Amino acid sequence: MAEILSEPFFQRALLAGLGIALVAGPVGCFIVWRRMAYFGETLAHSGLFGVGLGLLLGFSLTLGAVATAVAVAILLMLMKRQRVLATDTLLGILSHSSLALGLITVGLVTGAAGDHMDLLFGDILTVSSRDVMIVWAGGAAVLLVLAFLWRDLIAISVHEDLAQAEGVNVQRVELGFILLIALMTAISMKIVGLLLITALLVIPAAAARRLSATPERMAVIAAAMAGVAVMAGLALSAFANAISGPAIVLSAGLLFVLTLVIPQRN
């Protein structure tokens, strides 16, 4: 069983997965703090359309996913200004129409959407060295921007009006955070898949919440939880032939259940 650790494909998978986990922890905390789970999901779903466009027109799939996620985020911010439909309804509309559009676009290229299961559910065991590089470079960029926005983002998460009244530029910080989610979506789609990215963001953070007294500690614990989930999922994927995305998310879910046993501190 230990032999597999020396296999290059497994090493790449481990490296890519842990890179994602490191970023998913802190970013996921803000998704939980800001109650943006559904928002993140919408961005991730819309990424598939970008991937389809990339396949169709022959440009980078990562770039395509980031671009459509950002476009949808901006569209959503504009649509929120009208007050006829509730935000969750808007998200429902955007999330699922963009997913449908993405499936059709990808289908146009491949003949059947089923051929791109890995986009939807991840395929961590087939990541290339280039994929690993994209994960770590993209992940480093996300963490850097996150560190820069950290204080303001926390102030906004605690109370948006209060932060704005005290001089935080809410719109700028929010836009920055949306870009982070878009980038996060793009780098993790090969690992967990577009359908399940939000789960990898939300579940470890939710599990860390009970064990944390400060925002920073919660971010670190969430990253560690995501790391454990990635390793467990990878093992499931390698030894039980499970699809990698669901395997990782299921492991995260089990971890969450385990933390419920620990008495809450805060």
Added chain:
Amino acid sequence: MLKATNAILSARDASLVIGGRTILDRVNIDVRPNEIVTVIGPNGAGKSTLVRCMLGLQPLSSGEIVRAKSLRIGYVPQRFPLIPNVPLDVRRLLSLTLKPSEDEIDAALAETGIPHLKNATVTRLSGGELQRALLARALLRKPDLLVLDEPVQAVDFMGEARMYELISEVRKRHRCGILMVSHDLHMVMAESDHVICLNGHVCCEGGPVKVQQDPEFAKLFGPSAARMIAAYTHHHDHDHEGHNHHHDHKH
């Protein structure tokens, strides 16, 4: 009515229309230094919205907000998530957008009567304790103006009186103005310099004595409320009559 020019924060014909619904209709307010201005009105009257507009959190449809240069505002918002998702202790709550020293934090918490709660988790605070922590937070900004939106919300009856006492003390010590939204008519009548009855538009305004005799006030809160307040004020005549009288003339 004479328009004073020394206001630190004013709304001028402030109107807000959202989705065809008029929330605020040409509202005028002046808050002057070291003055308590209270906005009262029924639910949905636009009180909190007016405050948000005056803080620049909500753009107006027409009219303007005039703010004195370098005015420092300490804001205590109405709705604060009682179970915030973010794990925070009180010290951190006070340092979200400022970087106060430990001494400053200690002093602010001592002033609002909760020096022992510096390391307490925010989610464990009672309604009153949270309000005090938020007030301490506002004081750290060394405000010229405190903006308090329903400061006794989620505070029990006994705590309510103490909270108002604290606000009164704080104003005297810091010599700051107060713009307050309150549903508590008793407090309004006892302490305010200027009362504004809001129901989308300004129904009536003036010193507390003048306002409670206004037929619009009775219309807004019902005749029984007006009688009740009258009785209350009468009971406290010896405390407040002179004070109110003075301000009635000022406006």
